[in-house]
Amino acid sequence: MDSYKKISLRNKLRPFIDDGEVWAKVIDIECNKVYSDIEENGSFTVTLDILNNRMKKKDEMLHKIINEKDFEDNEELTKEFIENYMYISFMKIEVDDVRVIKKIEGFNDDWFKLKIIDIDKFMKKAEKIIAMIGKNNNINELYKQVIIDKRCIMNANKNWVMRGEWTFSASPVVSKSYLVELLDTFEEDKPKKLEVPEDAIFSSKEEILECIKDFNTFHFNKIKVNHVGQGHNSILLNHNEEFVFYDIGFTLSYKRDKSKKLKSEDVNIDKCKMIILSHWDLDHYLGIALYDYEKLFNKVWIAPSEAKSQTAKRIINIIFKVSKRKLLISDYIDTEKIMLGDNLVIYRNKSSKAKDYINNNGLSIYINKKSKNVNLLKLVSVGDVAYENMHKDFKEENKLDILVAYHHGSGNYKKNIFESNNNSKSIAIIPVGCNTHKHPTEIAINDLKSKGFNIYRTDGLKENFKCDNKCEECEINNNKYIEFDLEINEEIKEELDVIIDEEISRYPPDSFYDRYEDGVFHSGVFHSGIWDEVYLNIKSEIEEVLEREKICLPIEYFIDDNIIDDRITDAYIDSYND
Structure with missing residues (x-):
């Protein structure tokens, strides 16, 4: 030394x-x-x-x-x-x-x-x-x-x-x-290019599993997608508020992008146990500058081995030297799927296309596993992997409750392979801030909505808002993150179902429909206000339960027009058959 x-x-x-x-x-x-x-x-x-x-x-x-x-x-x-x-x-x-x-x-x-x-x-x-x-x-x-x-x-x-x-x-x-x-290139005295150290790359899947074995009992039950401007920064939490970063990004337009709201004190870095990096693009790792480097670099890191910039290679070398742990997954070993804890899968996507190679060979995450008395929501966060380049598993496992959308809502993709898992009540989160790219694009928003997703932007603005790069509306918004639970206790779910059924049962079936002919219900006093009254009463009671149980999911996930109509119809059919 x-x-x-x-x-x-x-x-x-x-x-x-x-x-x-x-x-x-x-x-x-x-x-x-x-x-x-x-x-x-x-x-x-x-x-x-x-x-x-x-x-x-x-x-x-x-x-x-x-x-x-x-x-x-x-x-x-x-x-x-x-x-x-x-x-x-x-x-x-x-x-x-x-x-x-x-x-x-x-x-x-x-x-x-x-x-x-x-x-x-x-x-x-x-x-x-x-x-x-x-x-x-x-x-x-x-x-x-x-x-x-x-x-x-x-x-x-x-x-x-x-x-x-x-x-x-x-x-x-x-x-x-x-x-x-x-100016032009100079042949003399050029900076020395740093390289990715070979010793920092895992040589087998077994080495990766050994590195993350302390996480075998981890159970993720909540996601926060932080508002860091035009960048991606998510944390996945367990019941003890311990968490794993999935990307630790920040806006690259630090001076101009006044939409960013997350500050270092908003995240307790001592609770962080691991950093999973989707790929080595600055807007996915610049957030490390918010925190104590020494604390971060001594944690477990999992990231792809493809890195282009001098900055990324500098960080990789320092992490490896300080932590004395491998951190990079190459596409040369069998690491398509890695289980982390009992309900999260890390996917190593692979694409041979030269264009956007680093993006499309990145890591994505998938959460889906039911445990006793708990209904776990299905979540995918894709990083910047284009939908058509996602792992082959998702051609079948494509119905989701929560999707963290591709590349800040970019429209540069052929087809979104994912769709709603829950009667058009699923959630699409778009990490976005002040930008010159018109993200999220109208193409991306319309595509997500056509697949049954409700749009949530990390900047808290309306789904079709187009940034003019002046940050006037972006700046006044105080949204720091979007937070959702990833599981619903079955007892709570049953309690909510009872609320809906009991409220509907207070009214005679013919309050909603006046006749049933040829298998079709014909509305009688449907617009008299009774339906609206039922909806508001149910909504109020459900909101009380969600607040009491500190459940972070939108009310629309449990109640909407279709749910009420279906339950009213069921009640009327039972009455009619009787």
């Missing part, structure tokens, strides 16, 4: 610079909208790894340390190791010209350079801005086009200039906006 001891551990990173050059590498290019008839038009969000020179040196030192076998088991040194080498650094740029995208794609997953200027100090740096954009350009016009309208322009040097948001976290998360000039 000699190289570790040589470096100053107390020297914290200062990521942001007023102006200068930084290294960048593409993490993801996401298409928002493309106009195919005009080649230079389009709308894209590009996410980049960003390193300044000091970060570059730290990653080089980290590479040396992670290859040393004598990493000391010393609590103080471990803490300082995390503080010194653990950081998250990325930039998001909005691109409105496909020529910029082609330029970026040409770097072929290699490092290139950006010249950047702090937008907050924009007007104070007129000389440097003129040098960037050329003397013939108007600074005020540039301000409007690039800073306000988020357009891409080409400068006198034939380089593209655009706006970018640089986010950094060594805990907490901070963000700054920059004017960005896209």
Whole structure:
């Protein structure tokens, strides 16, 4: 561990610079909208790894340390190791010209350079801005086009200039906006790419089961999908309020996305026992910056082995070095299904498609198991796995009570294979925040509704609300999470059934129907108000039971028009037959 001891551990990173050059590498290019008839038009969000020179040196030192076998088991040194080498650094740029995208794609997953200027100090740096954009350009016009309208322009040097948001976290998360000039690749002195350590990958299913054996008696009975803006962050709880994270994400637009409401104090991280990560996309793991890294990294982690970004590989290496436990599931071993506790299955999805490979080879979770006197709801949370790429089991096990929907309600899928398990009263949760992608899309919402799901958005807004990227409605909403129970005690279920039947029995059957002919009921005084009175009385009594038992499920799950009509019909048939 000699190289570790040589470096100053107390020297914290200062990521942001007023102006200068930084290294960048593409993490993801996401298409928002493309106009195919005009080649230079389009709308894209590009996410980049960003390193300044000091970060570059730290990653080089980290590479040396992670290859040393004598990493000391010393609590103080471990803490300082995390503080010194653990950081998250990325930039998001909005691109409105496909020529910029082609330029970026040409770097072929290699490092290139950006010249950047702090937008907050924009007007104070007129000389440097003129040098960037050329003397013939108007600074005020540039301000409007690039800073306000988020357009891409080409400068006198034939380089593209655009706006970018640089986010950094060594805990907490901070963000700054920059004017960005896209430069070419540099062959010399490029940052060293971190790699996924082979020793961190499970070699067999038996190794995974050994790693999670302490969870054999775990029974999950509640889900919370946290509102973290445009990201995914769920916790699955047992009766003791102990929980497992399924994704620990956070919005990537930290500065702009004011819809986010979850704070670190809202989750007791000491109760967390495990982190299951669907895949290594930033919006699914950036939430680690909300919590104590040392506590998180010493917990059990289960995640896919596919990781693209420098940030993801940095985290994997540090978790593995600190916890001394394997955490990655490869697609080369037989790990399609892994049982966790007595009622949760982790699915390792597999897709050979190059497009969205990391998403579609991610981990999904499935909960479904009845225990004594308990009716457990069926839940699937897919991560970002497209519905058509879900494990083959779900072609038959496709009727659900709760679905955590695909990719923030994106419409980019062929077919939703899931449908309601409960007469159109099932629940679809969409993790969504302020975004440029118009999530959730109308296609996704209509598809879910056609399959019998009621829509619940983590941002608490109406199902068809379209974000204008200004966060006005998003900001005023105070929704922190969506919470649902995953089981209903059979005695409670019977009590609710009795409430419905007893209320209906208070009225003569002909109060609802006046005649029965040829197997069809014809309503008599149906609209006289009696039906509404029955419904309201039943609803009031059921709400009292749910509140008394602290059951977190919508009232509509137990009572709706169809349930009342069916019970009235049954009562009338019995009366008619008598």
